[in-house]
Amino acid sequence: MAKVTLFFAALFIAIGAIAFFSTGANHPTALIPAVLGVLLAIFGALSFSPDASRRKLFMHINVTLALLGFLGTAMGLIEWFRMLGGIAVKNPPATESKAAMALLSLLYVILCVRSFIAARKARLV
Template identity: 75%
Template sequence: MAKLTLVFAVVLIALGLIGFIGTGSAHPTALIPAVLGLLLGIFGALAITPNEGRRKLFMHINVTLGLLGFLGTVMGLVQWFQMLAGAAVKNPPATESKAAMALICLIYVALCVRSFIAARRTRLV
């Protein structure tokens, strides 16, 4: 799961850079996904270790970051669905970026939880 975390980190960094460059480099808040991706990348790299305790610690930090990323952007996902239904939103590119980050973080957290459950089941057997 630690290597998959690095993939999600790269995706979030790319999302942040695309959002920042796509808005004419005028809105530094567009880099928030990149910052989250950088943190996931750092802790994901630290989780690649044979030490089980250390790996568990850093993966739990990563899933917490992913959950915080989702909770912080879930309203963007709601606004995106409203935008698709025809409602006007204040800043469509920001809404799309927040919705993308929310979906990426939700998928990441779901995969982490599934991995944690599988690891626990394996340990109990």
């Protein structure tokens, strides 16, 4: 799961960079996905450990960060669906960035939970 974490970290960094530069590098809040990506990359790299408890700790930190990322951007996802329906939104690029972050965060959380369940089942057998 650590490799998957690094992949998602790269996606978050890319979203943040694209959003930041597409706004003319005027809005530093567009880098929020990149900040999440950097944190995921740091803790994902730390989870490459032979020690199972250390690996578990850092992966739980990552899934918590991603869950917070989803909760913080869930309204952007709702706004994005409204935008797709033809309703005008205040800032379309920000809405798209938040929606992308929300979708990726949710997907990452789902993958982590599935991995945690599989690890627990394997441990019980």
